[in-house]
Amino acid sequence: MKLSTILATGITLSCLSVNALALTIGFAQVGSESGWRTSFSESVKAEAKKRGIDLKFSDAQQKQENQIKAVRSFIAQGVDAIIIAPVVETGWKPVLREAKRARIPVVIVDRNIQVGDDSLFVTRIASDFSEEGRKAAQWLMDTTQGNCKIVELQGTVGATAAIDRAQGFNDVIGKYPNANIVRSQTGEFTRTKGKEVMESILKAENGGKGVCALWAHNDEMALGGIQAIKEAGLKPGSDILVVSVDGVPDYFKAMADGDANATVELSPHLGGPAFDVIEKYLGGDKNIPKLISTTGDLFTQDTAAAEYQKRRLQ
Amino acid sequence: MQESVLALENISKTFPGVKALQGVQLTLRAGEVHALLGENGAGKSTLVKVMTGAMRKDEGTGRMCFDGKDRDFTSPSEAQKAGISTVYQEVNLLPNLSVAQNLFLGHEPKRFALIQHSRMQQQARELLKQFKLDIDVTAPLNQFSVAVQQLIAIARGVAMKAKVLVLDEPTASLDKDEVETLFGVMEQLKSEGVAIVFISHFLDQVYRISDRITVLRNGQFIGEYITAELPRPKLIEAMLGKELQAMHGQHQPGCADSVDAPALFKMDKVCVKNSIENMDILVPKGQAIGMAGLLGSGRTEVCRAIFGVDSVASGQMQLADAPLKPQSPAEAIKAGVALCPEDRKTDGIIGPLSIRENIALALQARLGWWRYLSKAKQQALADKYIEELQIATPDAEKPIGQLSGGNQQKVILARWLATQPQLLVLDEPTRGIDIGAHAEILNLIKRLCHDGMSLLVTSSELEELVAFANKVVVLRDRRKVSELSGEDMTPQHIMQAIAEA
Amino acid sequence: MSQQPQSLSIVNKVDSPADEALIAARKARYSPGKSTNALGRYLWPVSALVLLLLVNLFMDASFFSISYQDGRLYGSLIDILNRSAPVALLAIGMSVVIATGGIDLSVGAVMAIAGAVCAGMLVGGNYSLFTVICAGLTVGIVAGLVNGGLVSFLGIQPIVATLLLMVAGRGVAQLINQGQIVTFQSDAFAFIGIGAFLGLPFPVWLVLITLLLSQLLLRRTALGLFIEAVGCNASASRYLGINDKGVKLFVYGLTGFCAAIAGMIATADIQGADGNNTGLWLELDAILAVVIGGAALSGGRFSLVLSVVGALIIQTLSTTIILSGLPAKFNLLIKASVVLIVLLLQSDVFRQHAQSVLKGLKGGKA
Structure with a gap:
């Protein structure tokens, strides 16, 4: 288990407050459409158990109307606070007003909402995509001393994650005159497309000679790219460095095998920070920023084998 | 006024x-x-x-x-x-x-x-x-x-x-x-x-x-x-289009009228739901039987029942001494029935396909998908019929849709002749065909009959019927109302039978 | 009887349609007419492909260079052949479905199901490679037959019937994988996607073999003719005694089979089954390939070879876009524009129109 310092302090804080309050918190989750979503739910449940919080968990099965129903029932039950991981951005105003009238604080996690009135919720806790890009870029620049011809596999054109990760990455390498992106194409976040695109790029870049690193917007594309590099007769991880974002088990295995170099974890552990904020708010501290960014840590080959074992078992 | x-x-x-x-x-x-x-x-x-x-x-x-x-x-x-x-x-x-x-x-x-x-x-x-x-x-x-x-x-x-x-x-x-x-x-x-x-x-x-x-x-x-x-x-x-007085259908069938020819096909009290009732029709071997009646009188329905398009509700059919109970055209074809349907365009021709393919298809369907007629065999078959039926086309690869009505009808006839049927049912074979082709189709029917084919032919052209048929069955309101042969088989008599109120 | 018909004896002579002398005599007559017809159909798709390849040569001189390393040919052209394999396989199946006037939207999902089944068996049990491949193919054929049954026996419109499996199929694939991307370690199975035989990538061989076998099955038996007949005029085909329902069942089954092979290639390629993304939107590429190959969506004539050419055009286009280095956001726009041009070139109406406009321009100048 990996916890940042913020999280650690959160636990200490909560230990103090739990005894006094024994909170009841409602959590309206999107559903269980992906592995990441499942770990997110599990992490929140585990965190609540650890803190002695009575968690009312609702699975909306990807439907907003189910979520709204769940929130209304939380209000009717008079919970102390509500956490929403919204399915969609719009349509939240009426139910959030009801919560406000009942004086129940609401925390939004993961995806954004649009209500136009910031006072309807306490804060939003979300991954900071551009920070992920910056972390990946910084690691690459540190490793290569700023000398690097980079190939980029973008996510789906127009996706926020793709735009922001590219932005953050470019911000950092912009400071290094000898580092630049020589090829950039979309791999649509999938392994198949990542492999296909990487194959062509390697051909266009003289068989990959001179390319120093592959930067992929997610692990799946990176895994496809790694296969393409291997089939081109090069060694991923040394001939061409590979850095990406997500932290899926397969990628940890690739790192353990020496085929990949680094990944920034997209943290599913949003429960801790959410509970922290709620406890702080209920404790009387109303001075809370409207957006709290969380960014997972960067993992490298050093810990990959151990992390892979841990994650495979999950 | x-x-x-x-x-x-x-x-x-x-x-x-x-x-x-x-x-x-x-x-x-x-x-x-x-x-x-x-x-x-x-x-x-x-x-x-x-x-x-x-x-x-x-x-x-x-x-x-x-x-x-x-x-x-x-x-x-x-x-x-x-x-x-x-x-x-x-x-x-x-x-x-x-x-x-x-x-x-x-x-x-x-x-x-x-x-x-x-x-x-x-x-x-x-x-x-x-x-x-x-x-x-x-x-x-x-x-x-x-x-x-x-x-x-x-x-x-x-x-x-x-x-x-x-x-x-x-x-x-x-x-x-x-x-x-x-x-x-x-x-x-x-x-x-x-x-x-x-x-x-x-x-x-x-x-x-x-x-x-x-x-x-x-x-x-x-x-x-x-x-x-x-x-x-x-x-x-x-x-x-007939003036009763002037109508003297020249009776020139391709085969001799014969009273004692053995029956090839028999329809006995056949009823089809929402269609024909108590239909009795007999086609003797090697003869051509005509069917007359206005549109909706049941003539097309008879053809459909024989060919297995509509299923028979009651009554029996017999072909060459074996009971005929087709549940689909494929079964009727296997039993030896062939039908040139009334609506040539929707039920007959396969417009974009070539004359060769259109001729070969029925025989091919009867042989099954596995016993393939090679292109050369199809070609031979097509050429044979193009020549014998005098289908006007430069070559057999022309899409059938581009032919004139008369030539399309000849191709469809050729398609069925290739399957060597026992009974050939022609539903309005001369409809929508120009005068010249008309005569050719009639001569073809006569020739077929002469060569021993048994035919059941419907037509609105009474003179035609009288000319080639050995016997004419008259239908009205989906029932058989009369059967004319010999001296009685004249356009006038047929018309009277149709018109009787 | 003055008009006694001459005894041409049409009825009796029918016994010997295969008269050898007759065949020999006709053979010469029928070959030339056919070839001019075929040339016209091949002209535009093939020239479009050649043109696209030349554009690549212009952008990158080394485009046509092929080297031999690690027991396989290596180069952009080989990549195009290799990458077009799944769509080419789908297009082979799609050609015959479209020839009957139908369409199969579920092939992408069937790819995912077949991939998921194979990956699941490779990870979950100790099955032989042969069993795994057979299971994958069987699943594809069954899925196809379900589509075919809905279309032919229940009379559901093909677009609706196959839409069901297109949507549900990905759910089934995810169910098999429990929503995860299942990765496996099997060099033998991976060979299907990344192996090479006589220098050529194995998927290319699979396309060639499937193309050859389908061509034999459809053109050396009467199936191809029946399919075209049913597609041109289903009612007349029934009057001919063709089992149109059986024909439809068969074409969807064949498509399912092709989709299963494509699914195994895609799965073996990345050594993992991704229920969400395997074959995603490839049904549309397959339909496009068939259309680029010159077939009409209303049914009728089909050419498997031209559909494969269509698939090659689509893949060449994708590769061209990647090699061009243009920003990714232009991908779809470029693809759509080129496809539009290819389709316009195939349209007789458009060509005639363009010719008359050009003539008018020349006349104006003179």
Whole structure:
């Protein structure tokens, strides 16, 4: 288990407050459409158990109307606070007003909402995509001393994650005159497309000679790219460095095998920070920023084998 | 007599290769029901389409005078605006919209550009009351039977308050009472001065409701008659193009008439649901049997039953001493039956495929997919029949769709001959074929018979039937009414049998 | 009887349609007419492909260079062949479905199901490679037959019937994988996607073999003719005694089979089954390939070879876009424009129109 310092302090804080309050918190989750979503739910449940919080968990099965129903029932039950991981951005105003009238604080996690009135919720806790890009870029620049011809596999054109990760990455390498992106194409976040695109790029870049690193917007594309590099007769991880974002088990295995170099974890552990904020708010501290960014840590080959074992078992 | 509302003079319409209308005229008078009659392909629907703007007449021919002015409608909506309302044979309303919406689609009662639904529904109810229809006008159309839909379609035509109302086969799906209701409405409209065109195959209804009759045949105007003054045999004569006195069908069958030829095919008291009743037909081996009757008399239905298209409800069929119970054309073909269907275009030719493929297909289907006729064999087969049936084409690779009607028919005949059938059923083999090809097809039938083929042939051309058939079966109202052979088998006798009321 | 018909004896002679002398005599007559016809159909798709390849040569001189390393040919052209394999396989099946006037939207999902089944078996049990491949193919054929049954026996419109499986199929694939991307370690199975035989990538061989076998099955038996007959005029085909329902069942089954092979290639390629993304939207590429190959969606004539050419055009286009280095956001726009041009070139109406416009311009200048 990996916890940042913020999280650690959160636990200490909560230990103090739990005894006094024994909170009841409602959590309206999107559903269980992906592995990441499942770990997110599990992490929140585990965190609540650890803190002695009575968690009312609702699975909306990807439907907003189910979520709204769940929130209304939380209000009717008079919970102390509500956490929403919204399915969609719009349509939240009426139910959030009801919560406000009942004086129940609401925390939004993961995806954004649009209500136009910031006072309807306490804060939003979300991954900071551009920070992920910056972390990946910084690691690459540190490793290569700023000398690097980079190939980029973008996510789906127009996706926020793709735009922001590219932005953050470019911000950092912009400071290094000898580092630049020589090829950039979309791999649509999938392994198949990542492999296909990487194959062509390697051909266009003289068989990959001179390319120093592959930067992929997610692990799946990176895994496809790694296969393409291997089939081109090069060694991923040394001939061409590979850095990406997500932290899926397969990628940890690739790192353990020496085929990949680094990944920034997209943290599913949003429960801790959410509970922290709620406890702080209920404790009387109303001075809370409207957006709290969380960014997972960067993992490298050093810990990959151990992390892979841990994650495979999950 | 009343003045004419709509007068069409010397109208011609040519399609590539076919003259659908040649110098046809039609005069409609206010307050009259005018029946437009003719066999299929006579040009009735084409004339209606020209009249209602769905088709343009050939440029530079004829004129159309509506309401005292020369007009040439370019679209149905233009004709509709002018006051010509048409109810087509197939209901072409919108099944998902409500009855009221269908009735008033395009001219809904409006106030300030908004449709007044309650007023529309009220008007719809009143309109349908005339048709003795008390139904929920807000229900979607497809909830009602075809008959009710037909009545609604007619009501829509009436609701347009037109000067001319065209009803194309309006009674085909109506029962007796509904027909009477419709006639009541027609009488009412007549008294209001509307000119009505009534197209129907039911001669009883024509005599019951119409004031005048115009007969078309093969795209030509045959005559305009006052109904009360036209005896029924004369009408049929006009429709089928035979003058009773002058008709002496030359009886020249390809094979000798023989009383004691063994039976090859027997139909015994066969009934088909909603179709033929108690049908008895016998085809002796090596003879050609003709089937006569007006459209809808059951002749096509007999062919379909033999070929396994419609399933037989009761009664038996026998082919070459074995019971014949085909559940599909494939089974009938296996048993040795072949059918050239009446509607060559939709059921016969496979337009984009070549003559070679069209000829080879039936034999190939009988052999099954595994025993493939090589292209060379197909080619040999095609060439053989192109030569023997004198199919006019540069080569066998030409798509059949590009051939003339007569040559298409020959290809279809060739296709069945290739399967060596025991019984060859030809449903209207000469329909829509020009005169020259007509004679060729007839000679072919004779030759086939001469070579020992057994045939059952339907035709509207009585002279033809008499010429090649050894015996003629006459059908009326989906029953057999007469069987003529020898001296009795003359066009006159056939016609009398058809016309007997 | 003055008009006694001459005894040409049409009926009796029919016994010997395969008269050898007759065949020999006709053979010469029928070959030339056919070839001019075929040339016209091949002209536009093939020239479009050649043109696209030349554009690449212009952008990158080394485009046509092929080297031999690690027992396989290596180069952009080989990549195009290799990458087009799944769509080419789908297009082979789609050609015959479209020839009957139908369409199969579910092939992408069937790819995912077949991939998921194979991956699941490779990870979850100790099955032989043969069993795994057979299971994958069987699943594809069954899925196809379900589609075919819905279309032919229940009379559901093909677009609706196959839409069901298109939507549900990905759910099934995810169910098999429990929503995860299942990765496996099997060099033998991976060979299907990344192996090479006689220098050529194995997927290319699979396309060639499937193309050859389908061509034999459809053109050396009467199936191809029946399919075209049913597609041109289903009613007339029934009157001919062709089992049109059986024909439809068969074409969907064949498509399912092709989709299963494509699914195994895609799965073996990344050594993992991704229920969400395997074959995603490839049904549309397959339909496009068939259309680029000159077939009409209304049914009728089909050419498997031209459909494969269509698939090659689509893949060449994708590769061209990647090599061009243009920003990714232009991908779809470029693809759509080129496809539009190819389709316009195939349209007789457009060509005639363009010719008359050009003539008018020349006349104006003169």
